[in-house]
Amino acid sequence: MQTDRRIESGEPLLELIDLKTHFKTERGLVRAVDGVTLSLKRGESLGVVGESGSGKTVLARSIMGLLPSTAVKHGSVKFAGQDILGFSAKQMRHLWGAEMSMVFQNPLNSLNPLMKIGKQITEPLKLHLGMDKATATATALQLLRDVRIPEPERRLNQLPHELSGGMRQRVMIAIALACGPTLLFADEPTTALDVTVQAQILDLIGEQRRDRNMSVILVTHDLGVVAGHTDQIAVMYGGKLVEHAPTKTLFANMKMPYTKSLMRSIPKLSDPSHTRLATIHGRPPDLVNPPLGCNFAPRCMYALPKCHVEEPPLTPTTDPKHVYACWYPVGSPEFEKRDAELQATGYKPEDFSAVS
Amino acid sequence: MSDGTIHSAETAQANADGAASKRRLGIGFWIAAVWLFIVFSAALFAPWLPFKNPDNNFIVSGERPPYAPSTTHLFGTDQDARDLLARTVFGARVSLTVGLVAIGMGMLFGGFMGIMAGYFRGWWDRVISFVFIIFLSFPALVLAILITALLERSLRTISITLGILSIAPVGRIARATTISFADREFVLAARTLGAKNGRIIVRELLPNVLIPMSALALLGMAVAVVAEGGLAFLGLSVEKGPTWGKVILTGAGSRDLQKAPWIAIIPIIVLFLTVLALNFAGDRIRSYFDVRETAL
Numbered sequence: 001m002q003t004d005r006r007i008e009s010g011e012p013l014l015e016l017i018d019l020k021t022h023f024k025t026e027r028g029l030v031r032a033v034d035g036v037t038l039s040l041k042r043g044e045s046l047g048v049v050g051e052s053g054s055g056k057t058v059l060a061r062s063i064m065g066l067l068p069s070t071a072v073k074h075g076s077v078k079f080a081g082q083d084i085l086g087f088s089a090k091q092m093r094h095l096w097g098a099e100m101s102m103v104f105q106n107p108l109n110s111l112n113p114l115m116k117i118g119k120q121i122t123e124p125l126k127l128h129l130g131m132d133k134a135t136a137t138a139t140a141l142q143l144l145r146d147v148r149i150p151e152p153e154r155r156l157n158q159l160p161h162e163l164s165g166g167m168r169q170r171v172m173i174a175i176a177l178a179c180g181p182t183l184l185f186a187d188e189p190t191t192a193l194d195v196t197v198q199a200q201i202l203d204l205i206g207e208q209r210r211d212r213n214m215s216v217i218l219v220t221h222d223l224g225v226v227a228g229h230t231d232q233i234a235v236m237y238g239g240k241l242v243e244h245a246p247t248k249t250l251f252a253n254m255k256m257p258y259t260k261s262l263m264r265s266i267p268k269l270s271d272p273s274h275t276r277l278a279t280i281h282g283r284p285p286d287l288v289n290p291p292l293g294c295n296f297a298p299r300c301m302y303a304l305p306k307c308h309v310e311e312p313p314l315t316p317t318t319d320p321k322h323v324y325a326c327w328y329p330v331g332s333p334e335f336e337k338r339d340a341e342l343q344a345t346g347y348k349p350e351d352f353s354a355v356s
Numbered sequence: 357m358s359d360g361t362i363h364s365a366e367t368a369q370a371n372a373d374g375a376a377s378k379r380r381l382g383i384g385f386w387i388a389a390v391w392l393f394i395v396f397s398a399a400l401f402a403p404w405l406p407f408k409n410p411d412n413n414f415i416v417s418g419e420r421p422p423y424a425p426s427t428t429h430l431f432g433t434d435q436d437a438r439d440l441l442a443r444t445v446f447g448a449r450v451s452l453t454v455g456l457v458a459i460g461m462g463m464l465f466g467g468f469m470g471i472m473a474g475y476f477r478g479w480w481d482r483v484i485s486f487v488f489i490i491f492l493s494f495p496a497l498v499l500a501i502l503i504t505a506l507l508e509r510s511l512r513t514i515s516i517t518l519g520i521l522s523i524a525p526v527g528r529i530a531r532a533t534t535i536s537f538a539d540r541e542f543v544l545a546a547r548t549l550g551a552k553n554g555r556i557i558v559r560e561l562l563p564n565v566l567i568p569m570s571a572l573a574l575l576g577m578a579v580a581v582v583a584e585g586g587l588a589f590l591g592l593s594v595e596k597g598p599t600w601g602k603v604i605l606t607g608a609g610s611r612d613l614q615k616a617p618w619i620a621i622i623p624i625i626v627l628f629l630t631v632l633a634l635n636f637a638g639d640r641i642r643s644y645f646d647v648r649e650t651a652l
Contacts, residue, residue, distance in 0.1 A: 097549035110541035
């Protein structure tokens, strides 16, 4: 089923307004996603970045309506103009596959081990688009060619275990693209793959996005992954949006110390060998009892007393598209002063003994 | 069924030999398969094959039965001079029917309940698991004795009794297997492509659950065949005609075991080989199809 009104390129396809997803657990209420506001235009790609447990996967699954019944959702998720947050699984089923689909983290697990590749691709085609067998098979072949799988005719009759990991992820992408969705979620699509294959898969997703004019939400923990493949980046921490900006702006002008730390944690090829990897010490906040004030303050080397008491709101920079939540962002006098102090003590980002 | 050491040894060997050996069933499987084929076809076509009438008394005047195995009676005869080969073959008809029906019922009802419980979880799971626990904690033999003592001891009663008893163990395995597959991403992936619950269960879960289940079916059948033998010893097996349990029982007195051991021993060997073959075939089939993890 198609939505009533096709969203044209450049029009907002997805709008999240103060989306909250909480889980009722025995320990208390887990605020996995806590007030996220975002908007994504048709054809645009968004990178959602954060550590494990920052709520990025839950965010993606909240939008798709794939959460267990223990989840409590507030706010609004507008997809192509209609609020889909309250949709039942039955209503969502018309959107799944046809309008939005998902590529999962582990391609080794996300294909049915007992079903031939061809069948796995043609099933959604028959289901959503009502294709007959011959048309579906022809479309499947075309899809496999689109995702650059060699010898697609042979692959149709192969089982998942006969393909390599990268190949399987390509098949997954082909399946996700089969019914021409307008929104594709890629939840850490390259984490289980090796580095050379990673770049290929990301390029493939980008290429398909342009060809099909669809929007992509790329969920990852790796800022390096999203750098070249997204239009805007949302950095999440403890279920909250802490910085959100167009990709270029973000990399040129990082405001949030957390974003900066994520950036530092990417190993650089230019580093001499045996350079210690920079990490962010401590652990992500407890989502049941989040700390008072800024969530990141307990781990932030630039935190001042105010950070531990009062929660910073999302403030825009001179560019209204670039918002961040920090009292003393990178570039502020307080930050620079602290930075100078840290430099004076001989602090290097990777050297934690200096701070603790 | 498979403990870790055996499995890892298998994988290590498979890795050493390359992928090809993994896809071989091995000579042992074929020996088991041939034996099962002989037993099953003999049982199936017994009335049309040149076997003697299992209920006839082939008394030779002047000689006291039981008669030892000879060219006229390949397996010998029992105390009533009934041909043991014929009785073993016709006994197989009953024993194997009991085994097939029992495990069939277990697979059908237990499998269905287990998959429902494992897929939907929540209340389905709680109620069904509770039913399984009740069945498992109720002494199987007592239930079997109760049913067979109250109802007529027909083939149908015995089969259904053992069938009911196999629902819970089969169902528990179906449930556990379903849970392990329901959490896999391909099930979630199917959902995100718009598949309904029914389709997910039939297309995605069932084929995956059926493989460990089918291996289990052969083992379960072996258990049911042995259970029939157990009931026969209590005098509670099928009333009419020979069964393996009953044939063994006729030769199980201590005097007979000393003087005419073949009466009990020959059907015991047949029973033993059949149960062994079922177990072996089941185990080989399971590891043959277990390509998912090892092939990665």
